[in-house]
Amino acid sequence: MSGKRDLGIRLSLLTRWSALVGTLLTLGILIALALTRLLPDQPTLVVGICLLAVIPIAIITIRAQLEHMLSLFRALTGTVTSYQDGDFSFSLHWPQNDELSDLVGAHNALGQVLREQRLGLVQRELLLDTMVQNTPVAMLLVSDGGPIVYANLAARQLLHQGRRLEGHRLDAILAQAAPALVDAMARGGDGLFTTGEAEDEEVYHLARRSFNLNGRKHELLLLRQLTLELRRQEVQTWKKVIRVISHELNNSLAPLTSLAHSGAELVRRGQTERLPQILATIEERTRHLESFILGYARFAKLPTPRLEEHQWPAFIAQLKDQAEFTLLGEAPPDGACFDGAQMEQALLNLLKNAHESGSPADGVSLAVRRVQGLVRIEVQDRGPGMSDAVLANALVPFYSTKRSGTGLGLALAREIAEAHGGRITLANRDGGGLTVTLILPLQASCA
CATH class of the missing domain: 3.30.450.20 (PAS domain)
Structure with missing residues (x-):
């Protein structure tokens, strides 16, 4: 059906019905006046004849008007039912230019909006299904x-x-x-x-x-x-490991070769007074290489944590015997379950990094707090902090900005934290420096 509206003279429903009622009254009055002249002495008969003449006309006229309106209401009910069933293809037409034509226009506009939305929804569903299926x-x-x-x-x-x-x-x-x-x-x-x-x-x-x-x-x-992705990542990791180990071995073996050659030459010449210095240097480079290899082995073979209950004051005192730091606040009085050796190793790595950041010794601090069922261990320094690029990669194994760094300190601390069901975060401090936060869950028991 067409949804176009009549552009003729606009008459409201109130005006039309007022005109209809006025016309019926006028007709009744005219009939009464005419009958009064014909039957001047019989007013009751005049009223009866007027009623018999006007009432049928009024009923027929009003019924005809209402029938059109009722047809429109039935059509509106049918289209609303169709809308409920998801069929938005219907529109209506009302010939008069009145309030009902406004209602029909709004109804048709709603149908058009629903049709467009339905078409857009179907297209999006088709696109989504295509993406999901493929x-x-x-x-x-x-x-x-x-x-x-x-x-x-x-x-x-x-x-x-x-x-x-x-x-x-x-x-x-x-x-x-x-x-x-x-x-x-x-x-x-x-x-x-x-x-x-x-x-x-x-x-x-x-x-x-x-x-x-x-x-x-x-x-x-x-x-x-994930097979292909993991294999590609595994190859990249091995390449990175090989590059780092090759670089470190070359840095250590080249001086050792040179020192051994120099020592042999001095012995051949009988100039043995410099041999102790050469041997001491060889020993120092050998120990450095041993430490480097042990660091990788420790990272690769991190055992499952052996959870035991530890009291924070005693643990922190033991830690303070091995590294210099300032304790912020008081340690929690309650004990916690963790692997003491692994946790000590992780915190010593973090404290070592803090001292090597260029921070003054009194700027390195440690804080242990219990917050909402978690233990937060914060290691802070007053060094230069980290750039966004370094922060994004600092926890990646073998990533290091230090010339002689192995890139295992933070990675090992993360491995230990995650093995305990926790995590580690990095953030720059206001005023300069870095905060490394190790977050551990509170274990209900050490079993």
């Missing part, structure tokens, strides 16, 4: 305790040989899946798992998210294959 990440949407609601092509290929998964129960699909995936699902939460062996080994990352959809709990499962 992503290499396997996606599964599972209702709580019910069947699989949605699965993309990657999920079908990975779990059901390309066949549809919708309608199947997840436990039935997992019964045919790799045991590693079943174990990863049973553990709950996100994590990595490996399937296959040797050349057929594949590494996947499982991510799980829960949310409510249409009043029911659903879970979204994302399975991403």
Whole structure:
């Protein structure tokens, strides 16, 4: 139906109905006057004849007017019902230029907006479905305790040989899946798992998210294959390790070769007075190389923490015997569960870095605080701090801005923190310097 409005003279509903009522009254009055002249002595008969003449005309006229309006209301009801069913293709027409034509115009405009929104939504849904179906990440949407609601092509290929998964129960699909995936699902939460062996080994990352959809709990499962990315990263890491070790070995072996040659030449000449100095230098370079190799071995073979209860005052006193720092505030009176040797090693690395940053000795401080079920250990200095680029890479193994640095101090501290279920953060201080914060969870017990 056309949605165009009549552009003629505008008459409101009130004006039209007032004119109709006035016309009926005028007609009744004219009939009464005419009958009064014909029947001057019978007023009752005049009134009766007027009523018999005017009332049918009024009923017919008003009914005709109302019938058009009722048809419009029924049409409005039908289009609203169609809108509820998702059909926005209807529009209406009202011939009069009045308030009802305004209502019809607003109704048609609403339908046009809904049609455009529906078209845009369909296009976005098509785009989203195309992206989801063609992503290499396997996606599964599972209702709580019910069947699989949605699965993309990657999920079908990975779990059901390309066949549809919708309608199947997840436990039935997992019964045919790799045991590693079943174990990863049973553990709950996100994590990595490996399937296959040797050349057929594949590494996947499982991510799980829960949310409510249409009043029911659903879970979204994302399975991403990381084999190629991890292998590329592994190669890059090995290249970096080899470069660092090669650089350090060359820096140590070249002087050792030169010193050994010089010592042999002095012995040949019988000039042995400089031999103790040469041997001392060889010993110092050898110890440095040994320390370097042990640092890498320690980082690569970090054992699982052995949790024991430690009292902070005693632990900090032991730490103070090995490094210089100022204790800010008082240590928490309660004990904490951690691996004493590993935690001492991590904090000594952080304190050593603080002193090597160029900070004055009295500017290096340590604070231990208990905050909302966590323990925050802060090591602060008054050195130059770090640039944004250095902050972004400081925790990466083998990354170092020092000429003779191994890049393992902060990385080892992070490994120790994460092995205890915690984390480590870096931030520049106001007024210069750096704050390294080691955050540990409070263990309910050391078992």
